[in-house]
Amino acid sequence: MTAAEPPFAQVRWCVLGRTAGGAVEALDLADGAGSVTLSKEEFPGWIAEREAGGAPRWVWSDTASWLPPLLTAGVRVERCHDLRLSHAILQRSELVRDPAPLRAAVEWEAGATAPAEPTSAPMLFELEDPAESTRSVPHGVDAALAEFARQRAALAAAHAPARLQLLLAAESAGAIVAAELEAAGVPWDAAEHDRLLRETLGPRPATGEKPARMVEVGAEVRAALGDPRASLDSPPKLLRALRAAGVDVGSTSRWELAEHEHPVIAPLLHYKKLARLFTANGWAWIDEWVRDGRYRPVYVPGGVVTGRWASSGGGALQLPRQLRTALRADPGWTLITADVAQLEPRVLAAMAGDRAMAAAGSGTDLYAGVVASGAVATRDEAKIAVLGAMYGSTTGDSGRLVPRLRRSFPAAMRLVDHAAEVGEQGGVVSTWLGRSSPEPGPEWRELQARASLPSATSRDEERARRAAREYGRFTRNFVVQGTAAEWALAWLAELRLRLAEIDPGPVAAPASGPVFERRPHLVFFLHDEIIVHAPVERAEAAAEAVRAAAITAGRRLFGEIPVDFPLDLRISERSGKG
DNA sequence: CAAGGTTGCGCG
DNA sequence: AAAGCGCGCAACCTTG
Known part of the structure; x- marks a missing residue:
């Protein structure tokens, strides 16, 4: 059982900052000692040592820029305080009595920093056009200390500090989960995806060509329209063709077409279905987003005003249900898929x-x-x-x-x-x-x-x-x-800590990758649904962690109340039906 | 021809 | 043009 969020003053905070030279400065707020400077090479090992001996809560500018290199080095962290995400919440929260100091610190109003690309040459790119790169928050230790002080002051004087503190902890944990999801990737059976595409669309067409099945169905549509040259991919042109054929619609959207009776409707809806699959999640999508058996979408924690995550690249939040059968566990592993009912x-x-x-x-x-x-x-x-x-x-x-x-x-x-x-x-x-x-x-x-x-x-x-x-x-x-979204963050936060406590046992480890991948780990999150990838021998333990985390999430937010959050939970090799 | 807007559809 | 919220993305189309 993981402890509830401790009072602010009892948390052991350790503030991290980067120097201009790429070294890391660390300042443990609990021990009163001065700051430690670490080289880039020393840094992961130093973090790992502290994680092993009573993990502090790392205070850093932006999880998306700090955590990926640690995960690559095989270092997992337990908790953090993400200054950028916390700033965004606090400067706008009604519970904060005086948001002025936070709002004045405009340098903290920036988007997430993309993790450093180890292979490419981002430095050159930046030198060529500094204005081009998205503005990032400050990464130095002094800026971090100043912002952290503003945030603590805002919390100390807030109307319901315990709630806000829980929110910041959950938001920060979400940022860790997002980085871990990206590091782990979704186990993806590209061959199954390809089989599905061939079955539905026909063989992969040459670049710029349409798949055979789309061509056939398109011909049926044009025949029904009595217009052999009708354009099906341009809504305005298609609309004109439909009206010319006597279908009185105001738009070409699916729901409106479905309300009419005409020989063109059925083949047209079929065509749209095929076109969507081909353009949004076809072979080009596999080429771009799936590599070495992993689908790696980009998540944006806190990207939606309501606090939901957004995504930017890969379309993780729009994965068609149709394709879920391609989401498949590694050999010796299995998937735990769970979502909350209503x-x-x-x-x-x-x-x-x-x-x-x-x-x-x-x-x-x-x-x-x-x-x-x-x-x-x-x-x-x-x-x-x-x-x-x-x-x-x-x-x-x-x-x-x-x-x-x-x-x-x-x-x-x-x-x-x-x-x-x-x-x-x-x-x-x-x-x-x-x-x-x-x-x-x-x-x-x-x-x-x-x-x-x-x-x-x-x-x-x-x-x-x-x-x-x-x-x-x-x-x-x-x-x-x-x-x-807050409930879901609390669920995620609790779940990843519980999964980390499961003894991995003698599992067939994935050949490479971050250490946490050798244990049951999260691979997918979508608003009210999670997927955990776990060794078959640990599936039950992982499923139990998923259930227990849901119960804890409800209690953390609402206390002891008669509302429960039942899960639909399945354990299977493939995430889709069957 | 690049940027920005619109349409339509995928997800919760 | 979803009755009713929140998103991202691809393709088309207009604008400068």
């Missing part, structure tokens, strides 16, 4: 302290519980209503069903309705742990101001109202999506 409504029930909604979620299917509560008649209706409540639906089936939830789950509905009201008035809302929403921009404010002027037209008023509602839907969803 994470967001469960998080909402917990935040709102809504006993009725908690009761609805007491089984494994919250939507079935909503039906049982009598609010709606079917599971489909329950799903539409619950999603509509969190997204702010006002029309259609969803808008019609939401009011029924208001009667059955008043506390939960009050919470999201209130978040929406605040947003409509241009205010700020916060997640459970204190990540706050951005304020609406100047354009939004002007729109609102113009609508309240005596000279305002009804058009001005309508536009302002629409913009206000739109922002309200954003803040409504922000509190739920953002708190769900």
